[in-house]
Amino acid sequence: MARSFPQWTSVDNHFLIPGNTELATLLLRAASLSRALPNQVARSYEDAVSEELAALPPETLHTEVERMVRQRIGQQKFREAMLTYWGGACAVTGLALPDVLRASHAKPWAECESDAERLDVFNGFLLTANLDALFDRFLISFNAQGRLLVSPALATADLRLLGISPELRLRWLAPEHQSYLQFHRARVQEHSQPIQ
Template structure:
């Protein structure tokens, strides 16, 4: 690796979520960030790069493979063809590291405390605190889903923020802890019409991500909404399954009751 290649890697890292250079060795550069705990060691291979990631999150490697299928697995790392692909992979990794469950909860209580302290009349009213925790939590959850799903609907790929909703699979009120409520795998980023039906258990998804449609929904309405049985999630992680199982059990109960 020459000095020009090293400078290029450092610049790509700085622009895509890895703003610090930790280690420079003869054949590699290791990048890191203050915003997340992952490190990326980049090696030049021909005209491309091999990247090895180190992270506390066991979810990161499988998520990179299932949501970024263009990357090639190379031993214990990933291989990309050029600078543009390296930038996209680093940017995706940084986004995932900020969105995956261990990171969403970081700073949640601090953000709640700051929001409470900013109120004009600070009281010990538990109802006010409950509302603030809900608002802050939903903001964090939405941001995490936007990062995880690359700012696009989990089904259609529509990327207009104005029509995207953060949909919980296991509803906020049903969750037993903030960890469940803020878990990026407990939900999907959906366009508004899919979100409305998902929220009311009129649609769900099977274990392979295929769309399930309640018999309560008239065919003509589905056609007008642009919804059909061939729709499916763009990808589905193992960690989604327990929350999706909860949602599907309610969906199935409602569907049976409607027959």
């Protein structure tokens, strides 16, 4: 909340709200963020999956159809949660054009051990399409302080053409992101062969 409303945040992280309109704005953001909490996203996901599966013929349950329904709804819920958590803007650039933003998993969907891990807002970042493509293919990552890390497989000229500079960093980073980023950085190391 302090990141969303620095103008109303005191040194000791209390909020000094100037009026009712501003209080309503702050409460709306708090309600929005509560929908991005991992347990709330998982609950919303389970409800949506149950509703959609109930509408399908019984013979399709426990088939590829069910897996596809779960994945589609899960990715939709994850994207919604990421848009909420990052305030509708790229976690790096701050670009607020939802049509070009992607919900990127640090630990890939297929490698997650549970739906809770897949839907955890700390298991990813809302990124512009070019950053997402590189992050998804383990060509970039972020260090423990949120600074951009670039695989040696990427040429400096290619980064320039993509509009990516080594000075980029995450707008913020929560402690809960760290284990997922550690996983992601290890995968970047595995994929670090220079491009021929």
